[in-house]
Amino acid sequence: MSDTIVVPYEILVKKVYERLVLAGITPEQALIEAEIMSEADLLGVPSHGVRMLPPLLEAIAEGRVTRNPQFTSLRQFGAISVLDCNNGPGRYASQHAMQQATTLAQEFGVGVCLAKNTTHWGRAHAYANRAAQAGFIGICTTNAIPTMAIGGAKKAVIGNNPLAIGIPGATPAEPIVLDMAMSQAAVGKVGTWLREGKTLPGNWGVDANGNPTNDAKAILGGAVLPMGEHKGAGLAVMFELLTAALAGAAFTQDIRNNDSSGLDPQASKIFIALNPAGFIEPVAFQQHTAAFIAYLKNEAAPFSYPGERGWETRNKQLATGVELHSEIIQQLNNVDIYF
Numbered sequence: 001m002s003d004t005i006v007v008p009y010e011i012l013v014k015k016v017y018e019r020l021v022l023a024g025i026t027p028e029q030a031l032i033e034a035e036i037m038s039e040a041d042l043l044g045v046p047s048h049g050v051r052m053l054p055p056l057l058e059a060i061a062e063g064r065v066t067r068n069p070q071f072t073s074l075r076q077f078g079a080i081s082v083l084d085c086n087n088g089p090g091r092y093a094s095q096h097a098m099q100q101a102t103t104l105a106q107e108f109g110v111g112v113c114l115a116k117n118t119t120h121w122g123r124a125h126a127y128a129n130r131a132a133q134a135g136f137i138g139i140c141t142t143n144a145i146p147t148m149a150i151g152g153a154k155k156a157v158i159g160n161n162p163l164a165i166g167i168p169g170a171t172p173a174e175p176i177v178l179d180m181a182m183s184q185a186a187v188g189k190v191g192t193w194l195r196e197g198k199t200l201p202g203n204w205g206v207d208a209n210g211n212p213t214n215d216a217k218a219i220l221g222g223a224v225l226p227m228g229e230h231k232g233a234g235l236a237v238m239f240e241l242l243t244a245a246l247a248g249a250a251f252t253q254d255i256r257n258n259d260s261s262g263l264d265p266q267a268s269k270i271f272i273a274l275n276p277a278g279f280i281e282p283v284a285f286q287q288h289t290a291a292f293i294a295y296l297k298n299e300a301a302p303f304s305y306p307g308e309r310g311w312e313t314r315n316k317q318l319a320t321g322v323e324l325h326s327e328i329i330q331q332l333n334n335v336d337i338y339f
Contacts, residue, residue, distance in 0.1 A: 004325055005326065007321055008322070012041070012322055019053065019335060020057075025067060033089050036095065036126045040125075042322050045310070048123035051331055053332065056120075059261070060089075064087075064265055065088065066087045069085060069087065070086050079111050081101075082247070083113055083115045083116070084116055085115050087118070090118050090119040090264075091122050093115060095130065098138060098271045100113040101138075105275040109275045110275065112271070113271045114268065115269045115270070116266075117249070118265075123179065127164065128140055128178075130166075132168050132175030132177060135168055135275075135276070138165070139163075140164050141161060141162065141163045141243060142239075142267055143239065143243045143268055144160070145259075145262055149223040149226075150226055150237075155208075155223055156223035157252075158236050159240070161236040163180055168285070169290070174308070177306055182227060183205075184205070185200075185204050190216050194217055195327050200215070203225060205219030205222060206222045209222075240252060247268040249266060250268070255267055
């Protein structure tokens with residue numbers, strides 16, 4: 001039997017949407033959650049895709065995610081907005097916050113939305129991408145439960161605090177989007193390699209005793225390691241300060257003490273939008289960007305700009321269907337989603 005099955009993207013979104021509505025999520029929120037969750041699989045990143053639905057449903061049922069949150073504006077200062085997201089579904093909250101940032105950028109040239117009391121947002125790519133598709137430069141990061149060992153620590157002491165940057169490309173639907181964890185590999189990627197039976201590089205993580213290992217299961221019971229050693233560690237610290245400290249909210253260890261599941265309630269996220277029109281004519285910016293990418297493709301072939309492989313995978317899977325591992329299919333079956 002094959003390790004994967006193929007599901008049309010529209011069917012995948014529909015099934016996830018209907019299950020979230022059944023769980024009591026409003027249709028508006030459910031659709032955004034379903035689209036962003038399924039999009040990760042569509043772009044070839046199953047670590048942040050529909051496999052995250054069962055834990056979300058469990059958290060909703062237990063009240064750890066607010067079923068239909070009331071967002072509260074805590075502060076508005078020029079182009080800056082601070083939003084309390086009431087620990088609602090993280091993808092919906094994050095899209096709302098980035099939309100608020102782009103709205104501010106339309107007026108002021110730059111917009112910043114700091115969102116506190118959020119839950120796991122899935123993939124950072126989604127929000128930088130949406131800003132870029134709308135013609136803005138989008139930047140976002142979040143803090144999270146500790147999963148990464150830094151400095152002399154032999155255990156996880158800080159989140160891998162991902163960063164995403166989206167820049168409009170020559171094709172509006174295919175912006176240049178960098179999405180990276182501060183670890184050698186995201187925890188979800190370690191889980192994907194475990195599911196697929198792959199052996200990890202030796203510098204991805206440590207086991208529960210702090211010993212280096214290439215065993216994915218041992219790393220998931222221990223900690224991932226920062227990319228570039230002190231460089232990834234330093235960036236994770238700075239992103240913790242740009243989110244939790246700036247929000248006066250829970251730091252990584254506080255998130256874990258409140259909920260150790262990886263759902264990340266009480267996490268803080270920052271969304272920044274820059275309006276290219278404030279700096280240069282947007283068409284000139286687009287042309288200048290395209291020229292540099294063309295230069296790199298000529299000089300560094302085969303070169304793929306950040307996010308390009310995802311667009312290629314998307315185009316392929318829109319035509320052929322989204323590949324889902326049999327283990328993920330079983331997890332969906334367990335919450336009454338069948339294909």
